[in-house]
Amino acid sequence: MIISLQILALIIFLSLIISGVISVLEKEKLAIKRSFILAFTVPLPFLFLAFTSFTFQNEVSIIILSIVVIITVIAILPMGRNKKYRQELPINRIDERDTMFSRLELKPDTNRFNEYYKSKSQKKTIDDLWRKNPGLLNSKSNYYNPILFASSQASFETIDALKDKVDGTINPTKTNTDASQITSYIKSWMKKSGAKECGITELQDYHIYSVGGRGDRYGKEYKKQHKFAIAITVEMSKEMVAAAPNASIVMESGQQYLESGKIAIQLANFIRKFGYAARAHIDGNYEVVCPLVARDAGLGEIGRMGLLMTKNLGPRVRIAVVTTDLPLNMDKPIHDFSMIDFCVKCKKCAENCPSQAISFLDREDIDGVLRWQINQEACFSLWTTLGTDCGRCISVCPFSHPDNFLHNAIRAGIKNSSIFRVGALKLDDVFYGKKPEIAEMPEWIRNVKQL
Ligand code: SF4
Ligand code: SF4
Incomplete structure (x- = not known):
């Protein structure tokens, strides 16, 4: 039993060290710090049990090991895969003239501009607002x-x-x-x-x-x-x-x-x-x-x-x-x-979206299709203030992590089990933050003096 506890402590230690090393390569500051702190703290209770003699030591060790084994088995058992799941297909086609880049191309006081807003008057007020912002890639943007x-x-x-x-x-x-x-x-x-x-x-x-x-x-x-x-x-x-x-x-x-x-x-x-x-x-x-x-x-x-x-x-x-x-x-x-x-469970993009353009709700019936729809006007309005295409949602998404052994193992667990999905989300918050810090731009960019 003592040996089992020692092996368990070693497995946890090595896993967290590997996670720390991968985080160093990925330049994920919070994940580096937390991986190494956890590597040297999480195994301690198991080592304490293994190396301290006390009454019922064997019984306590068996209970602890059993709990660890049960949690591991539950997390890796296939469940919540819903193999019958099918995405509904859209009924209506999208009119490209309603997209933000098309509306951006409309020039005030032209026939095209007047005709568009005559038929889509509800979009005029919000579009008038972002038209006052500096604009994408503009020298006056944030x-x-x-x-x-x-x-x-x-x-x-x-x-x-x-x-x-x-x-x-x-x-x-x-x-x-x-x-x-x-x-x-x-x-x-x-x-x-x-x-x-x-x-x-x-x-x-x-x-x-x-x-x-x-x-x-x-x-x-x-x-x-x-x-x-x-x-x-x-x-x-x-x-x-x-x-x-x-x-x-x-x-x-x-x-x-x-x-x-x-x-x-x-x-x-x-x-x-x-x-x-x-x-x-x-x-x-x-x-x-x-x-x-x-x-x-x-x-x-x-x-x-x-x-x-x-x-x-x-x-x-x-x-x-x-x-x-x-x-x-x-x-x-x-x-x-x-x-x-x-x-459905995550919502990290919605929590981190600076313009609150992403829904916190479950998928909704939009034109006969169950899906999410962002508030494209709110998103684009922010772009015209920032001068960039924001991308905060992409950067915080747990699925955006690099295509490597560590993250692909997590992705495999997410695919396999709904319980693992909950655990993976919690782990993502622990290692990368619920509201991750905005990283510095790459060094080769920062090294240019004029920047
Ligand atoms: S790009 Fe930015 S503003 Fe637009 S949805 Fe993503 S986080 Fe929100
Ligand atoms: S997994 Fe990505 S897209 Fe889905 S809710 Fe989380 S952050 Fe948003």
């Missing part, structure tokens, strides 16, 4: 940083320069392909090109905006043009996101929109060379709602903050899509109830 804002603008302007490349001429000579082989090739190639994940689904009407809302696509009615949609995610740097809402977040958003857009354009071009239609959907130039496509392509679920929650990076990704007629093998949606259940 998080203005000349170098990082210029870097972000450079990324967004490069993306804009690619807008004519999303579609192009199709090779009139079709190459016959084997769907399995070309699917496997595309997925491997995308990952080699920098994608984190790549999934394929059948393009559905609800994936496509009903009407365009940006640039010269404003007012254009969309119809389903292609049979398949390929969704690509790219990772956003943990360090850049952790400092959100500082300027590093908007710099990283721009960079990863560019990376995802670049490989989507490359892929669409490649497919057209094969003799099949293909269009890339990249930042500022979407005809499809990327998170819905990516969800149906098996890359994740839509969480409380309305973003795609991927299996190994949570919402810390950017998405691009290629729609095409190239025959491909499709993936299935993951229908992972554990992610939705974790969001």
Whole structure:
């Protein structure tokens, strides 16, 4: 029995030391401190029991060990997985003209502006308010940083320069392909090109905006043009996101929109060379709602903050899509109830959202679909004050932790058991804080003297 207690104390000590070392690598200050403090305190009662002689020592030791074993078994037993869980599919299509970036493009005293607010008068008051704010990447905004804002603008302007490349001429000579082989090739190639994940689904009407809302696509009615949609995610740097809402977040958003857009354009071009239609959907130039496509392509679920929650990076990704007629093998949606259940329990994004744009409630019936919807006006209004795209919700999400052994073990536990989900949330609060501190921007940025 004494030996068992000693082994248990050693396992706890080593686990916490490993957690501390991983936290050092991840530069998570609170997790480093708490891991090492716990490593040297939690094993103490077990060592005390093992090395102190007292009446009923054996009996007390048996009870303590039994409690530890029972808790461990309960935490790892599969339960609350709900394998029958299915996400409802949207009934209505989204009009891109109602999105904030489309409304941002409306210029006062123009026909387009007047017509939009004539039909959507309820949006006029709130839009008039954020229009008075300095604006995204503006020098008068709260998080203005000349170098990082210029870097972000450079990324967004490069993306804009690619807008004519999303579609192009199709090779009139079709190459016959084997769907399995070309699917496997595309997925491997995308990952080699920098994608984190790549999934394929059948393009559905609800994936496509009903009407365009940006640039010269404003007012254009969309119809389903292609049979398949390929969704690509790219990772956003943990360090850049952790400092959100500082300027590093908007710099990283721009960079990863560019990376995802670049490989989507490359892929669409490649497919057209094969003799099949293909269009890339990249930042500022979407005809499809990327998170819905990516969800149906098996890359994740839509969480409380309305973003795609991927299996190994949570919402810390950017998405691009290629729609095409190239025959491909499709993936299935993951229908992972554990992610939705974790969001029901968690609420960390809502608690940390500076504009209270994220709901604390359970999913609600919105247009016939049970889901969460953020207050996009409140969120965007804050962006126009900060000058950055905030990203605080992404940075605090427990699913955003790095894709490594420690966090993937926790993710596996979350998927497996509803009781583990509760424990994982408590642990996240202990190691990272219920309201995590905003991290400093990466050292290579801070080292630039002008900053
Ligand atoms: S922070 Fe929590 S509630 Fe919000 S999306 Fe992430 S897991 Fe869900
Ligand atoms: S980006 Fe910021 S303001 Fe918008 S929902 Fe996330 S935390 Fe809230």
